[in-house]
Amino acid sequence: MKKLINDPRAVVEESVQGFGLAHANLVTVSTDPTFITRNDAPVSGKVGLVSGGGSGHEPLHAGFVGRGMLDAAVPGAVFTSPTPDQILPATLAVNAGAGVVHIVKNYTGDVLNFETAGELAEAEGVSVRTVLVNDDVAVEDSLYTAGRRGVGGTVLVEKIAGAAAERGDDLEAVAAIGERVNANVCTMGVALSACTVPHAGTPSFDLAEDEIEIGIGIHGEPGRHRIPMENADGITDRLLEPVISDLGIASGDRVLLFVNGMGGTPLSELYIIYRRAAQVLSERGASVKRSLVGNYITSLEMQGCSISVLRLDDELTDLWDAPVHTAALRWGV
Amino acid sequence: MKKLINDPRAVVEESVQGFGLAHANLVTVSTDPTFITRNDAPVSGKVGLVSGGGSGHEPLHAGFVGRGMLDAAVPGAVFTSPTPDQILPATLAVNAGAGVVHIVKNYTGDVLNFETAGELAEAEGVSVRTVLVNDDVAVEDSLYTAGRRGVGGTVLVEKIAGAAAERGDDLEAVAAIGERVNANVCTMGVALSACTVPHAGTPSFDLAEDEIEIGIGIHGEPGRHRIPMENADGITDRLLEPVISDLGIASGDRVLLFVNGMGGTPLSELYIIYRRAAQVLSERGASVKRSLVGNYITSLEMQGCSISVLRLDDELTDLWDAPVHTAALRWGV
Amino acid sequence: MAVLDVTWAVKWLTLSAQAMAEHRAYLIELDRAIGDSDHGENMDRGFQAVLDKLSETPPGTPGVALKLTAMTLMSKVGGAAGPLYGTAFLRAATSLGESAEIDPAALANALAAARDGIVARGKAEPGDKTMVDAWTPAAEAARKAAVDGDVLAVLVAAAEAAEAGAVATDPLVARKGRASYLGERSAGHRDPGAASSALILRAAVGAAA
Amino acid sequence: MAVLDVTWAVKWLTLSAQAMAEHRAYLIELDRAIGDSDHGENMDRGFQAVLDKLSETPPGTPGVALKLTAMTLMSKVGGAAGPLYGTAFLRAATSLGESAEIDPAALANALAAARDGIVARGKAEPGDKTMVDAWTPAAEAARKAAVDGDVLAVLVAAAEAAEAGAVATDPLVARKGRASYLGERSAGHRDPGAASSALILRAAVGAAA
Numbered sequence A, B: 001m002k003k004l005i006n007d008p009r010a011v012v013e014e015s016v017q018g019f020g021l022a023h024a025n026l027v028t029v030s031t032d033p034t035f036i037t038r039n040d041a042p043v044s045g046k047v048g049l050v051s052g053g054g055s056g057h058e059p060l061h062a063g064f065v066g067r068g069m070l071d072a073a074v075p076g077a078v079f080t081s082p083t084p085d086q087i088l089p090a091t092l093a094v095n096a097g098a099g100v101v102h103i104v105k106n107y108t109g110d111v112l113n114f115e116t117a118g119e120l121a122e123a124e125g126v127s128v129r130t131v132l133v134n135d136d137v138a139v140e141d142s143l144y145t146a147g148r149r150g151v152g153g154t155v156l157v158e159k160i161a162g163a164a165a166e167r168g169d170d171l172e173a174v175a176a177i178g179e180r181v182n183a184n185v186c187t188m189g190v191a192l193s194a195c196t197v198p199h200a201g202t203p204s205f206d207l208a209e210d211e212i213e214i215g216i217g218i219h220g221e222p223g224r225h226r227i228p229m230e231n232a233d234g235i236t237d238r239l240l241e242p243v244i245s246d247l248g249i250a251s252g253d254r255v256l257l258f259v260n261g262m263g264g265t266p267l268s269e270l271y272i273i274y275r276r277a278a279q280v281l282s283e284r285g286a287s288v289k290r291s292l293v294g295n296y297i298t299s300l301e302m303q304g305c306s307i308s309v310l311r312l313d314d315e316l317t318d319l320w321d322a323p324v325h326t327a328a329l330r331w332g333v
Numbered sequence C, D: 001m002a003v004l005d006v007t008w009a010v011k012w013l014t015l016s017a018q019a020m021a022e023h024r025a026y027l028i029e030l031d032r033a034i035g036d037s038d039h040g041e042n043m044d045r046g047f048q049a050v051l052d053k054l055s056e057t058p059p060g061t062p063g064v065a066l067k068l069t070a071m072t073l074m075s076k077v078g079g080a081a082g083p084l085y086g087t088a089f090l091r092a093a094t095s096l097g098e099s100a101e102i103d104p105a106a107l108a109n110a111l112a113a114a115r116d117g118i119v120a121r122g123k124a125e126p127g128d129k130t131m132v133d134a135w136t137p138a139a140e141a142a143r144k145a146a147v148d149g150d151v152l153a154v155l156v157a158a159a160e161a162a163e164a165g166a167v168a169t170d171p172l173v174a175r176k177g178r179a180s181y182l183g184e185r186s187a188g189h190r191d192p193g194a195a196s197s198a199l200i201l202r203a204a205v206g207a208a209a
């Protein structure tokens, strides 16, 4: 294992410190327990937005703290959801009286820890609504699993719900927008290589030189199945097909196309994937109105990508376009 | 070699196509020969800025085409400088009569090809000035080499010269600003792993599990020397020391600190490097006024990073802060 | 004869912490195969924090010791295991109440309460390839042993049943937790949470022996 | 007896293209060791384009063939090699003028012009571990052979000298081009551009044989 780290157990702490130093104009880092808030939190009258999860997915979530997106991010250990004693103070810190929305990726650990924190916050008089993100179409039989995972769509939920909160929507409305995004986005991912969790020291799975993992999550876990290596267009089709069919994308649909890198794939390759995905969507009569290409929700240094499609309507488009000022996503300001 | 590509020889073409599709609101992609221009080029009255070089460093340069930065980017084959028959039409396309600045990284191939293109453009009546970027302190004896390479500092030269052009500076002034940035920035890089050029198919060098390459460039070339793996703080000190001493950073200096990922390193690790570098600079009495952390000038999927320090003055700071709207760098708009 | 008082409780938790440290890599490896490589690290971090807490505020009764453990695991483990173990220890503590010493029946009840807490929290059923598959047979064996056995016999019965339960997760296809995403590919691997549960119940025997 | 007319020139360029395709991986490997792994790809791409051009617009004289080659390499090779080979072929073409057939003296002059073009462009001196280390001895050997030899003898002398020159780059420490960044570490490897130069000059012999 070769990493730019000091102590494997200090990775999150030191990385968050560096993040705080680099973006002191945007965020405040609280330690013991660790969470990150936007500098002007709580924003008077505004619904607070809190997300969090295991670390190792950077820039998610800390990179999305700031105007027009999250009010707080709560990082757990690498690939380990944070604990209620982090989530609760983050929730209290961003509550301006209008309540707080928790954006939670659907993993057992995240759900249980945010659930507890939400109860504790309610007990302290803060109204909390939870938006559960579960956009991963790779999980086929949600009856026999912990349900679909929250993956790439999380970024879109955070951006759009963040814009709704920023324009002054109330608690129920912000949660409803977040749920609408979640209901209209599907994602599927592929890994060309595994990643190595710092405290584990060995790659999260073993993959032959000519194999890839289809249907991976974002925690370095193996995917649903393993197939021989294919070219970029073939892989794109394989990822996009279930996304399109699950969303029921039809001719005339307007969509946002999000090609996300898992951390170790060159940007140039993500654009090769984007090219094919955009072509296929146009062939189906869908119109790609917005795009996002880059490393936004990653698995450490894993090579691979995910493709997300979000069905847009006028309101979601406007909210997507609304100004956002965070370390990792910025426009209009 | 496992990559998200189709034909190794079509990597640049397909990637640029995808880039054009994803950012059609910003850029126009010309093919045969290939170059990328901002949509509103030539901008009346404005000095044009053209940069280019081998591909494999994305988002550089195409990701920096747009308002406040480059007018055109000219991508060569992977790690191969572009040819005059690409550079010339790009230069002509962005010339609005105020002349064109070529921002050229100091590599023999880039220098020779831009030189020829510049002569051809002059022959067609376009005034061309060249800013040569050579910020790599890893190259020690420039008398016995092709001179210092252009690396991380290139991004800063492009941003700041781009802002100068946007505010209406004339040809000499834009070139002078670019040269001032170059004179005030130093960079040094490290590789934890090699990268694999698509058409070559094997890693650019072999590195043992416990070794790192110090003083690498951005073309997957081996570095100046090889040392046993160290922790992040040790590596940071090793990169930063020659940068600080070459620049002669003294107490009271204001600086921009740029920690750049080589493409395959998690963002979280870059922040660990940033943390230490910011600490060391403060200990020296320098004041870190601006920061940039992320993958901006890469070597495909190489793991590693570079640290750049730019000495700021009021004007450079203002130009850095000026609005920029490109695919990879955006603020104020 | 074994006496399950606060000394035993502290020793149990200390031996558990030792077991987590010792088997950290093993639990990571189990989780690497069908999860995300963190279970050993999470449990080790959590139980080290438990040790710190126990020496900071020495508990007066077994119930207090377990409650302190519950709160610490809840705030230090994270992931799925944190809330689940937290709930288990909390329910066990509540079941024990303020008594200074635990008799066989109380012990069996506490183990059943722990098991029920995990199920209430995580909604897993036996056979879903989770820690429930260690705790369910453990609680059941404890109940039977408590009819005419002493506390040591109850602890031994629980530990053995948990160990057998953990081994029995090997062929199962996971239906809860992270391993469920693997579908059929989760078969042929031991559930990490069931394995850590067995280690913790074995430590309880060690503390009483 | 070998006649160096346009047929020879086209055959030379065709054999050069074949040599670049055949030795593509070898040249990439040389460049991988002390450069950036692209020289074989660049030369192969460039000479394939030369073949296309030659069949599109068949040249009338050796000079026209070399000029077409120069322009094509300049616009298709990129990197350092593109402008350097482009200049070499351009200067050689200019030196040959419009003559339909090349005699030994003209041949030696053309090779010297090519060599001087590379030096003018790239500012490298002999011993800097570049293609200059193949072209300098080649031009020199051609000059000597032209005194009393026929064109084939001149070509053979040039090719052999270029090959020896390329081999002689092995121990050198690079002072120009990308390999110079390696400092002492560049010693012990053959310069890729010197190697491709030797291949091209060897193809000239093959075309005349």
Ligand SMILES: Nc1ncnc2c1ncn2[C@@H]1O[C@H](COP(=O)(O)OP(=O)(O)O)[C@@H](O)[C@H]1O
Residues within 6 Å of the ligand: A079, A080, A081, A108, A109, A110, C031, C035, C036, C038, C039, C042, C043, C078, C079, C080, C081, C082, C084, C118, C121, C122, C123, C124, C129, C130, C131, C132, C176, C177, C178, C191, C192, C193, C194
């Ligand atoms: N719904 C559930 N009910 C009971 N136990 C569960 C459930 N989900 C997960 N577990 C247990 O948690 C263990 C994983 O814990 P850990 O690796 O620490 O957390 P995470 O899965 O969040 O990474 C599994 O091995 C399993 O025993």
Ligand SMILES: Nc1ncnc2c1ncn2[C@@H]1O[C@H](COP(=O)(O)OP(=O)(O)O)[C@@H](O)[C@H]1O
Residues within 6 Å of the ligand: B079, B080, B081, B108, B109, B110, D031, D035, D036, D038, D039, D042, D043, D078, D079, D080, D081, D082, D084, D118, D121, D122, D123, D124, D129, D130, D131, D132, D176, D177, D178, D191, D192, D193, D194
């Ligand atoms: N200044 C120079 N003068 C002469 N030849 C040079 C010079 N710089 C580089 N070369 C030649 O170019 C070759 C490298 O070509 P190539 O790999 O295609 O380009 P790049 O170095 O730009 O990747 C070197 O092996 C060397 O022979």
Ligand SMILES: [Mg+2]
Residues within 6 Å of the ligand: A054, A079, A080, A081, A109, C036, C038, C079, C080
């Ligand atoms: Mg986990």
Ligand SMILES: [Mg+2]
Residues within 6 Å of the ligand: B054, B079, B080, B081, B109, D036, D038, D079, D080
């Ligand atoms: Mg090159």
Ligand SMILES: [Mg+2]
Residues within 6 Å of the ligand: C031, C035, C036, C037, C038, C039, C079, C178
């Ligand atoms: Mg786990």
Ligand SMILES: [Mg+2]
Residues within 6 Å of the ligand: D031, D035, D036, D037, D038, D039, D079, D178
């Ligand atoms: Mg090269």
